[in-house]
Amino acid sequence: MQAITVKYIPPTNLQGSRFKARCERGSVTVPFDYGLPTNQRHKAAADALVRKFMKEDLASIGEPECENSWGAPKVSGGTPDGNDVFVFLDYETMEVVRAAREVVKTWASGDLPKAVQTLADALRDFDAVQSVAE
Numbered sequence: 001m002q003a004i005t006v007k008y009i010p011p012t013n014l015q016g017s018r019f020k021a022r023c024e025r026g027s028v029t030v031p032f033d034y035g036l037p038t039n040q041r042h043k044a045a046a047d048a049l050v051r052k053f054m055k056e057d058l059a060s061i062g063e064p065e066c067e068n069s070w071g072a073p074k075v076s077g078g079t080p081d082g083n084d085v086f087v088f089l090d091y092e093t094m095e096v097v098r099a100a101r102e103v104v105k106t107w108a109s110g111d112l113p114k115a116v117q118t119l120a121d122a123l124r125d126f127d128a129v130q131s132v133a134e
Helices: 038-061 091-108 112-133
Strands: 004-009 018-022 027-031 074-078 084-088
Touching: 004 038, 018 038, 027 038, 038 074, 038 084, 091 112
Parallel strands: none
Antiparallel strands: 004 018, 004 084, 018 027, 074 084
């Protein structure tokens, strides 16, 4: 899977502000959406690129959205130059996040023994997946 970089492009005499989302496979430029909160504008550009790729995949190979890896959840972070980078979570990482949320929820309910058991189960499952992958 490829990382997506999103860059803000300031306005010129001919065009308004916009964002360019790109990765190795291609890119898309989207207009600055003043209706979105500031923290959602970079994500909207990355999502536009993902939609473009999913549409291309559906047209070329008939891969439905539910099976397309471009639809996987993604996380983002900023770079020193002000760009954002979006990376996709693989199945194992999503399972670890799900398990961590369950442990926190159980712990918050006051059931510490169950929280410890939930964590132990999640680590065992994760270790099993990792050993198969190696």
